Amino acid sequence: MSATDSALDRPAPAAAGWQELWRKEDWWAVWIGLGLVLAAYALFRDGSSLPAWIAVAPPRWSSPDQLAAHLAAAAPRYLAQYALFLVVLTAGAATLGHRARDFALSFTLLYLAAVAIFAAGAWSEAQRYNIEPPLLALLLGLVVANTTGLPRRLEAGFRTEFYIKTGIVLLGATLPFTLILWAGPIAILQASIVSVATFLTIFLVGRRLGLDRRLCATLGAGGAVCGVSAAIAIAGAVRARKEHPPIAITLVVLWAIVMIFALPLAARWLQLPAGVAGAWIGTSEFADAAGFAAAQAYAGLVGPATGIAGDADQAVWSYTLVKVVGRDVWIGIWAFVLSLIAVTRWEAAETGGRADLGQVWWRFPKFVVGFLVASVLVTLAVRGLSMAEYDRIVKPALVAPLSTLRAWAFTFSFLSIGLTTRFRDLAPAGGKPFLAFTAGVAVNLVIGFVLSVIVFASHWESLAR
Structure with missing residues (x-):
């Protein structure tokens, strides 16, 4: 992540006023994201x-001819999608001063x-792995x-956070x-236990190792x-300082990649039922895409040939309930709690002055507000429907297209992270962040195993949609 892509360690102004609504990256992300959701909802x-x-996105293909035929047929769709992203993102970037x-x-x-x-x-081979x-x-x-690197001028569009x-x-x-209600209390309870335990482990170990508390909080939330x-x-x-997010992101991705392979292999060796393994993956993975890949890999092993009990869909569904539903909703909770702690405890102690509670709102991630509003809008769309009706009516026509656009936005972000992260810039952090995060990995694995395989095993074994 480049220094120009973060203003996290700049002092916050006392009051930004209404100008914050169009001069802050958080709000532009809200307007763009909610604009897309509202348009999709109306349609x-x-x-x-x-x-x-x-x-649109490329479907599964096994030969170059299949891919070429899709790209040729869907060219107008890609052009329209590109134009949509280009217009709304450039408008935001220009207003923000780029x-x-x-x-x-x-x-x-x-x-x-x-x-x-x-x-x-x-590609079929890529999906196989x-x-x-x-x-x-x-x-x-x-x-x-x-x-090789890229010309510095091209970094204008590598807006990771945007x-x-x-x-x-x-x-x-x-x-x-x-x-969230359909997920049931067990999925939410299991996800909540893991979220709190992992955060506290990483934070406390990091502090014990002498790391800055803001880096510890960033690492803890990432895990x-x-x-x-x-x-x-x-x-x-x-x-946090501008070098803290890249450290956390690097460790998240490192362990997420390890877990893609380690968790399905361990679950297969233990012959865990599909639903139980999916729940363990949901409590032990750190990134949605990586966890979904691991859950899909295990789903492919279910059946008489391997002796693994259950239904293939159970692995993906239990993973989704624990990780994508149960743990991901904690982003807003942690953002509020930690902004409150940072203002009232850490900064008040550092400056010796009175805490300015207005700072809690100023620095609270506004895109989390957009996240909640988007959730409310789709909640309105599914009110009165059953889970089966949601899957049959709402998901393909409304949720799936928004999920695809989200995947594009995340791909832009991950590509930007890679293009602006240089390992030599992370070297001064040393091995202490790795040790703190790895302690969280161990807690994730153990608590996730106990909850999935022992405490709530009967629930995950009999899971049905």
């Missing part, structure tokens, strides 16, 4: 298929790279940034409150909630 109510038409021409050029290259990444991720586009984007970006904040607002549209998204949200809430 859904009218029975239009436009959201699904414009939310040169529109430089941003547009850089974003165009970013979008073309994202198309190639999505196409590579849809669960190589998800966001992770592929990160790896590609890291290779380029730490080998893209991921927009993606988080869109994430809210995929988590209506009714879905306790939804990885990259949480690290960026909490870094802003506690006013």
Whole structure:
């Protein structure tokens, strides 16, 4: 992450006034994300298929001819999607003080790279090994940034936080409150236990090792909630230094990749039923894309040939309930709690003055507000419906297109993270952040195993949608 991509360690003004609504990146992410959700919601109510038409991505393919045929047939859809992203993101970037021409050029290259990444991720061999586009984007970006590099002018469009904040607002549209109720108390309880235990472990171990408390909070949120998204949200809430989020993001991604392979292998060795394994993956993974890949990998092992009991869908569904529903909703809770603690305890002690409670709102991640509003909008769309009706009516026409647009936004973000992260810049942090985060990994694994395999085993074994 470049220094120009973060203002987390700048002093916050006492009052930003109404200008904050169009001069702050958080709010632009809210306006763009909610604008897309509102448009999709209105079209859904009218029975239009436009959201699904414009939310295009390469389907699974096994031969170059299949991919070429899709790209040729869907070219107008990709052009429309590119134009949509270009207009709304450039408008936001220009208002935030970036040169529109430089941003547009850089974003165009970013979008073309994202198309190639999505196409590579849809290749049958890539899907066989669960190589998800966001992770592929990160790896590609890291290779380029730490080998040949790119001209500095192109960094205008590598707005990591802008893209991921927009993606988080869109994430809210995929988590209506009714879905949280459908998840049931066990999924929420298990996710909450893991979120609190993991955060406290990473934070306390980090402090014991002498790390800055803001870095500890950023690391803790990255391990306790939804990885990259949480690290960026909490870094802003506690006013972390600009080098803190890249450290947390690197560790999240490192362990997420390890867990893609380690968790399904361990679960297979233990012969865990599909639903139980999915729940364990949901409590032990750190990134949604990586966890989904691990859950899908285990789902492919279910059946008489391997002796693994259950239904393949149970692995993905139990993972979704624990990680995507149960843990991800904690992003707003941690953002509020830690911004309050940072203002009233840490900063008051450092300055010796009175706490300014107005700062809690100023630094609270506004895109979390957008996340909640998006969730409310989709909750209205599904009111009175059963889970089966939601899957049959709302999900394909409204939620799935928004999920695809979110995947694009996250891919832009992960590619930008890779392209602006240089390992030599992270070296001064030393090994202490790794040790603190790894302590959280151990807690995730043990508590997740106990809850999934012992305490709530009967629930996950009999899970049904």
